[in-house]
Amino acid sequence: MKNDLVISVLRSMADFLELMDENPFRIRAYRTAADNVAALEEDIEEYFQEGVKKKIPGVGKDLAGKIRDILSTGTFKEYDQIRRGVPAGVLDLVRVPSVGPKKAKLFYEKLDIASVEGLKKAIADKRISGLPGIKAKTVENIRRGLELLEKGKERLDILTATSVANKFISALKKRKEIAEIAVAGSLRRMKDTVRDVDILIVSEQPKKASRLFTGLPQVRRVVAEGPTRSSVITTDDVQVDLRVIPKDEFGAALLYFTGSKAHNIKLRQLAIKKGWKISEYGLFDKQGRRLASRAEEDIYRKLGMDFIAPELREDSGEIEAASKGALPGLVSLKNILGDFHAHTNYSDGKNSVLEMAQKARSLGYEYLCLTDHSVSLKVAHGLDEARLKRKKKEIQDANRGFKGFSVLFATEAEIDAEGRIDYPEKILSQFDLVIGAIHSGFKQTSQQLTRRIVRACRNRHVDIIAHPTGKLWPTRAPYDIDFEEVFKAAADTGTALEISAYPNRLDLSDVNARRAKEYGVRLAIGTDSHDISHLDYMAFGVGLARRAWLTPKDVLNTLPLKELQKQLKR
DNA sequence: GCCGTTTTCGGCCCGACTGTTTTCAGTCG
Secondary structure (H helix, E strand, C coil), rough: CHHHHHHHHHHHHHHHHHHHCHHHHHHHHHHHHHHHCCCCCCCCHHHHCCCCCCCCCCCCCHHHHHHHHHHHHCCCCHHHHHHCCCCCCHHHCCCCCCCCCHHHHHHHHHCCCCHHHHHHHHHHHCCHCCCCCHHHHHHHHHHHHHHHHHHCCCCHHHHHHHHHHHHHHHEEEECCCCEEEEEEEHHHHHCCCCCCCCEEEEECCHHHHHHHHHHHCEEEEEEEEEECCCEEEEEECEEEEEEEHHHHHHHHHHHHHHHCCHHHHHHHHHHHCCCCCCCCCCCCCCCEEECCCHHHHHHHHHHHCCCCHHHHHHCHHHHHHHHHHCCCCCCCCCCCEEEEECCCCCCCCCCHHHHHHHHHHHHHEEEEEEEECCCCCCHHCEEEEEEEEHHHHHHHHHHHHCCEEEEEEEEEECCCCCCEEEEHHHHHHCCCCCEEEEECCCCCHHHHHHHHHHHHHHHHCCCCEECCCCCCCECCCCCCCHHHHHHHHHHCCEEEEEEEEECCCCCCCCHHHHHHHCCCCCCCEEECCCCHHHHHHHHHHHHHHHHHHCCHHHHHHHCCHHHHHHHCCC
C-alpha cells in the first residue's frame, strides 16, 4: 500500500513550494490532495488501475499524472527538480514556532542554514541578528521557539489536556467578570491527543477577563495578549489559548474555535454558495447583516442542516449527513450501563473487589466486569485456579450486598503466540465474561498477529478482544494487523472488539471503530481500570465511540445486564 | 493546481497579534 508514500511526497512538495514563495493556492491544492488521499480507506492504486473511473477529490488531471509517477517511481519530475535546489533540512526550520517559510528561506539564502541544529548555532553565535527584519525580539522568539520544539515534540494525551483545562475552568468560572466559559478545539472534539488547549470566555469586560486568565498561578509565560485573544504556556509546558467574546457571538466563536479546520472550511464554502459569509463573529448575508451567531445550533439551522456534535466535525461526511437529516443518534455517557474491563488487587490493580464495585455503582452502572489477568501473565500476578476460587467467592459475597448492581466474574486472558487462550476449557466456562488480550509477542508479522486474533475470535469462550492493536501512546505504535480479516472474524463469531478508554490506549481508534461498525462488529468500551479513579475514563471511550459515529445499538455497554447475558457467547 | 445549478476563467476561508515597519508582512490558528 503506497498511500503513505503519496501523501508524504505531496506534502513535502507543498512545503517546498511554500519555501519558493509559490502561488498559495497551488500550494493548498497539493495539501488538499494529500489530505484527501489520507482520508481514503482503500489502497490508492485501486484508483489508478486501467478502466477505473473512481475519482479522488482535489486530484485533477495534473496531480493524477504526478501521483501515477509517484506510484511507479516513488517521485515525480518537478519534485526532484525542486529538491535539488533546497536541502530537505530547510523544511524542518518551519517547524520551529515563529519561523515560517519566509524566514526559513531568508536563513538558508543569507546564512546557508539548512537544519534546526544550524539555526541553533546561528542564534548562539549571533550571526542571525544582522539580517533584515530580524531584531532582538524576533531572535528571542525564535530561541524560545527552539526550546518549545525540543520540549513539546509530542502532543498531549487527552487526560493531561482535560486536567489542564479543568484547572483553568475551575479557577475562572466563579469570577463575576466571566459570564460563561467553555472548552473548544480538538479537546472538545475528543481527539485522542491534542496540541494545545483552547478556552472560550464570555465577558463584558474583555481586558479584565484576559488579565485574570494570564495572571493565574499556573501560567508560566504569556506568549500573546490582546483584548480578544491571549496565549500562555503553563507551568507544565502546555499551551493554552484564550478567546474572549461578547455573549451574542458565543456560538459563532465556539463553532470556529472547535474546528476542525476542514469542517470549518467546508461550512464556509457552503455559506459562500448561498451568498453568505461565516467568520468567528457569525453568519452574515451579502449586505453584512448578521443571520446567526448566538448559538452553534442557530448557525447550522440557517445553513439548512441539523446540529453536528463536536466529535463528528472532521469533514468525514457529517456535513452531507446533517444536510439530509441523516446524522446518527450518537451514544452518550448516560447510555452506558457497565464497564467491561477493570482489575483488582488480585492481579495488578490497586483496589479491592468491593472498592471497585462501590465506585462503579456510584457511577450509576448495573454491572462491572472484574477482568483480572490470567495465569500465564506472571508479571501482573495472573490468577491460578486456587486464587480464582477465592476471587469468585469474594464477588459472590459482595453481590449479596447490592441491589440492581452486579459484579461479574471475568478475566482478561492471554492470547498466546498461536492464538490459544491460556486457561483450560473447564475454567473458561466458569466465567461470566472473557476478554482475550495480547500482551506478548508484538513483534510477530502482521499475518501472524492477524491469525492470532482471528483464532481468539473463533474461541467459543471469548466475548471481547481487548485493545486490538496494542497501541500504547506515545511509546508503542499500533501493530499492523489486517483489519478486514479481524473485522470479518469478529462479526462472524459475534465477538466484540474493545474500545479501550484508557487514555494512553484509545484502541481501536476512531477511524477503525467506524470501519468495524460497517462490518457489523459490535464494540465494547472498557476502561482497563487499575484503580477506582480510572473508572472515570469511560468518558474518553465514549468520546472515541462518538467520533466513530457509534449509536447506543453499536455499543455493548448500553445493554442492561439481563440482555447482555443473553447476548454473550456462554 | 482545482473547480463549476450564476463561472472553462477567476475565484480559492477568515481574522488577530507581533514586530518592525511609517502602512504592512509574517506567523498562527
